[in-house]
Amino acid sequence: MTTSGISRRGALRMFGIGALGLAGAGVLSACAPSGAGSTTNGGDPKSKDFDFSSWSLNEEAAKPSIEKIIAAWEKSQNSKIRAVSYPYNEYLSQLTLKLGGGETTGAVHLDIAWLAAMAQMGKLADLGPVAGKGGYTDVALNSGTYDGTQYGLPWNTGSIGVIANSKLLAKAGIKEHPTTIEEFEAALRELKGLGGGVVPYAAATKVAQLKDIFPWMQTFGCKLLDNGKVTIGDDASIDAVTWYKKLHDDKLIAADVDRFDARALFGQGKAAFYDDAIIGKGVTSAQSKDKTLADAMQPMERPVLKAGDTPQALLWGGVIAIVKGKGQDAATEFALHTTTDLATTSRYFTERALPPSTTAGLAAPEVAKDTFSMEWTSKITKTATGSPFWQFAQNSQIEEAVAKQVQAVLVGTAKPKDAMKQAGEEVAAFIKR
Amino acid sequence: MTSTTSTPLSAVDRPRSSATRAGGSTRRRMRKDLLRSRIAAWSAVVVIGAFGLLPVYWLLATALSTPESTFQFPPKLIPTDLTLDNFTALADNDQLIKYMVNSLIVASITAVLSVVVATYMGYSFSKFRYRGRRSLMHLVLASQMFPQALLLVTLYTVFSSFGMLNTYTALVLSFTTFTMPLCVWMLKGIFDTIPDALLEAASIDGASRWRTLHSIVAPLAAPGMVAAGLFAFVRGWNDFIFALTLADKEKQTLPPGLVSTYIGEFQTSWPQLMAASLVVSIPVVVAFMFLQRYLVGGMTAGSVKS
Numbered sequence: 001m002t003t004s005g006i007s008r009r010g011a012l013r014m015f016g017i018g019a020l021g022l023a024g025a026g027v028l029s030a031c032a033p034s035g036a037g038s039t040t041n042g043g044d045p046k047s048k049d050f051d052f053s054s055w056s057l058n059e060e061a062a063k064p065s066i067e068k069i070i071a072a073w074e075k076s077q078n079s080k081i082r083a084v085s086y087p088y089n090e091y092l093s094q095l096t097l098k099l100g101g102g103e104t105t106g107a108v109h110l111d112i113a114w115l116a117a118m119a120q121m122g123k124l125a126d127l128g129p130v131a132g133k134g135g136y137t138d139v140a141l142n143s144g145t146y147d148g149t150q151y152g153l154p155w156n157t158g159s160i161g162v163i164a165n166s167k168l169l170a171k172a173g174i175k176e177h178p179t180t181i182e183e184f185e186a187a188l189r190e191l192k193g194l195g196g197g198v199v200p201y202a203a204a205t206k207v208a209q210l211k212d213i214f215p216w217m218q219t220f221g222c223k224l225l226d227n228g229k230v231t232i233g234d235d236a237s238i239d240a241v242t243w244y245k246k247l248h249d250d251k252l253i254a255a256d257v258d259r260f261d262a263r264a265l266f267g268q269g270k271a272a273f274y275d276d277a278i279i280g281k282g283v284t285s286a287q288s289k290d291k292t293l294a295d296a297m298q299p300m301e302r303p304v305l306k307a308g309d310t311p312q313a314l315l316w317g318g319v320i321a322i323v324k325g326k327g328q329d330a331a332t333e334f335a336l337h338t339t340t341d342l343a344t345t346s347r348y349f350t351e352r353a354l355p356p357s358t359t360a361g362l363a364a365p366e367v368a369k370d371t372f373s374m375e376w377t378s379k380i381t382k383t384a385t386g387s388p389f390w391q392f393a394q395n396s397q398i399e400e401a402v403a404k405q406v407q408a409v410l411v412g413t414a415k416p417k418d419a420m421k422q423a424g425e426e427v428a429a430f431i432k433r
Numbered sequence: 434m435t436s437t438t439s440t441p442l443s444a445v446d447r448p449r450s451s452a453t454r455a456g457g458s459t460r461r462r463m464r465k466d467l468l469r470s471r472i473a474a475w476s477a478v479v480v481i482g483a484f485g486l487l488p489v490y491w492l493l494a495t496a497l498s499t500p501e502s503t504f505q506f507p508p509k510l511i512p513t514d515l516t517l518d519n520f521t522a523l524a525d526n527d528q529l530i531k532y533m534v535n536s537l538i539v540a541s542i543t544a545v546l547s548v549v550v551a552t553y554m555g556y557s558f559s560k561f562r563y564r565g566r567r568s569l570m571h572l573v574l575a576s577q578m579f580p581q582a583l584l585l586v587t588l589y590t591v592f593s594s595f596g597m598l599n600t601y602t603a604l605v606l607s608f609t610t611f612t613m614p615l616c617v618w619m620l621k622g623i624f625d626t627i628p629d630a631l632l633e634a635a636s637i638d639g640a641s642r643w644r645t646l647h648s649i650v651a652p653l654a655a656p657g658m659v660a661a662g663l664f665a666f667v668r669g670w671n672d673f674i675f676a677l678t679l680a681d682k683e684k685q686t687l688p689p690g691l692v693s694t695y696i697g698e699f700q701t702s703w704p705q706l707m708a709a710s711l712v713v714s715i716p717v718v719v720a721f722m723f724l725q726r727y728l729v730g731g732m733t734a735g736s737v738k739s
Contacts, residue, residue: 059697087689088698090677097586097678101593260701264504283699287504 039122041102043326048079050106050327052334053095057085065351069344073334081106081334092117099123099323107331108321110152112143115319116391119146125322127153130332134340139381140357144319146391152319153335154357158278158376159313159384160212167296168198168272177300181219181243184303188252191272202262202271203244203253205410210403212275214387215312216240219305225388230431232402233424241409241416248410255410267293273300277316278376282353299376313384317357349373355381394430401426496520496708503703519708531683532690533713539601539676539686540669543608547616547665548658550609555620556646560632570621577614584610585678592679599681607675612665619664623657624650659727663720670717687713 052070056062070081084104086094092114098104099121110118118124128150131141136154144152164177172191178184191200204212214224220243221236231237247253257265263280265271267288276284278299285294301311320335322328338344345356346364355373356362368374389398405423408414414422494512495503502514523529558570588610592603627650635645651658670687677689685693691713695706 055698058693059700060694060702061697061700085682085693086677087692087696089696090674090692094678097589101589103593103598267504277699279699287500287700289501 039324041099041105041123041323041325043105045325045328046330047327048077048330049081050079050331050334051082051084051104052107052109052331053084053086053104054109055086055088055091056109057083058087062352065348069338069348072344073337077330077333079330096121105323105326105331106328107335108323109155110319110321112152112315112317112319112386113390113395115144115152115321116146117393117395118321119149119151120393123323123325124151125324125328125332127151127322127332127335130336134336135358135360136340137357137359137362139315139384140317143315143317143357143386144321152321153339155318155320155339156354157315157317157357157381158355159381160215160275160277160316161313161376161380161384162273162300162302163266163276163280163284164298164300165266165269165272165293165296166298167292168194168269172272177298178303179301180307181303181305185247185252187272188247189250192250192252197270199254199257199265199271200252200273201247202257202265202274203247204257204259204262204275205248205253205255205407206258206261207400207403207407209258210406211387211399213240213244213402213406215302215314216244218312219302219309221305223388228431230424230428232427233421237420237424238416241406241420244406245409245416263287269293278355278373278381279353281372297372299372299379301379310383311380313380315381315384315386389427392431394433398427398430401430492707492711495703496711498704500702500704516704519704520712522705523709523712526694528682529687529690529694529709532685532687535601535680535684535690536670536686536713537716539604539608540666542601542605543612543669544662544666546605546609547612548620548662551613551616551620551661552646552651552654552658554613554617556624556650558617558621559624560629570618573614573617577611581611581674585675588675589678598679599684601684603679604676604684604686605669607679608665608669608672612668616661616665619661620654620657623654627653656727659724663724663727666720667717 054066056066067083070083073079074081091111095104095108095110095114095118099108099118100123108118108124126149127144131144131150131153134153137157140154140157141150143157144150144154168191169175169177169187172187172194174187174190178187188200191198204210217224217232217237217240220240222234222240223231225231244253248255254265259276262271262274263276263284264287266274267284267290269290274280281294281297285297302313304311320339322332322335339356340358340361342360342364345358345361346366348354349356349361349364349370350366353370353373355377356364356367361367362374362377387395389395392398402423405414405419405426409416409419494510496519497515497517498512499514499516499518502509502512554573558566584607588603588607589598592598592600592607597603631649631653632645635649636642640648672686673688673692676686677692680686680689682693691706691709695702695709
């Protein structure tokens, strides 16, 4: 049956032309082989040419330094490295897809928080035998280990800790860094007394960065995960959030602050403390009009609940992992060279202020003379630990679930006890999946 | 004047005067009401306009600011340290120009392909009656409802196995998968408004079906086709995740290119990012300016059935 006197055959022909594109994609999709199932990404492991994936290859501050390392390697080994890059925020998802699809080979720069998720895909090489040759520090070596296997050679090892503004502390008459929670709170109140819109502690209060609450929970004695059991919801976590809420209500910390806001406040001399990675000094001072700010920035051990406790900090850094398959051997040598060659690590430190991961690298004159970095390493990184949730692919959902509950407490829509119980249940559910 | 004012009002005048006063006060009241409603309308326009334009203003203000003043807290509504450095830096960035060329190529081809394919499909859905037509129509619409991530993984696997990753073809085909369903439905609505009698007349005059579609229907549906093409172009121009995943740096388009260039792990170059965003939005704005009359016509063409 037709309108306009057109036959069914004609109609179908018209439709057919149009549907060609749509159907094509579907047919191709049905024919496509699955990328999963293989434990290597194929190719000749002895190939001298390989890929190097790093988010830093996009970034203005890092790109030239890494390109120099790549160029030097290519020249010395007469090989070709294909540089691959994705934006930092998309890196994990892109790499997961491409590693699974067999598109990623060679050396892969990873944030230590992502190592477990990548290692679980079964495509990364065991670097245990190579790591022994590197002279890495223990804390650095641990940052590249998952489930007892060395999957990453540590490139830069640091931590996320508290940075203090010595000028503001002096203005408030605070001569020494507070070491206990009690002293810290007293210092915050002194700083609040300065007026002028000073936010004593630019702590994270936005969901995006509220994972910063974890080291505080640990400070109060919460283990977060104990023998596979989620402990968020215990008394320690409730105490930590209750204290955080008190700081919020007393305006010792401000509402709606994330890392960017904290840096902006600190950069303008309106915050005395904030949490950041070691690289925060360079980033924050660069965006500040006060050119003397960098000299006033000091790493501070996170205050402890009672004297003698171990200060808590989150381990932070990057490792280079190797994908099994094409170029595996050469990529491994490249990773070892990049992370341990003294001249390379020292130059990289000079250009990027990222601490090396080897004992020799840390002792190099260029590094040793940098007081801020050395203090950071000895005060903060020394006791830093990785998050127990990094081993789960749902890490970001876990962090978000806890952050949302903490924020509910801060804005007064939930009680700390109920919120932490809820957070604990949600995290446990994520872990079971 | 004096006599007029001093003369008492006659009995006849009084009611008239009272009526005049009443009429005057009614008019005044009406004028006041009109003024009030105008003020309310203008206030609404200003508020909605400010709501819509503030992000554009903020984009421009940030693009003209120095990095230091961008991070001022509290932020200043009117920037003081103005600079054009962020714009001049764009001209020196060859990679950005490459991203822009890539965007123009893939968005334009996506628009053309979407319109061509959707024209045939829409015409078929609109003018022919055959078994399974409704199901096919709904199937096309349903394909729009798949989560993008699901399509992305499938397309990635397909393109990877056929060695088509990092090609314009992969980008165009992937963009077309999500522009086409809506284009088909838009054009079907437009073809519905073209009377069947016109097609029958063409047939009686000896026009083939092919000729009828191309010489009679297509010109009539041109505004709708332009609107559909514009929609597909903008969708292709703005896509981030498909372009990031399916193409490498050589073939990547502007959205992932801008993010890669300006948003880093620790820092975002907001002033440069805003300057680049402002510049790269110009082609879309220009396209809208030239084609808006078609766009309005095309969007409303299928809304009323003759």
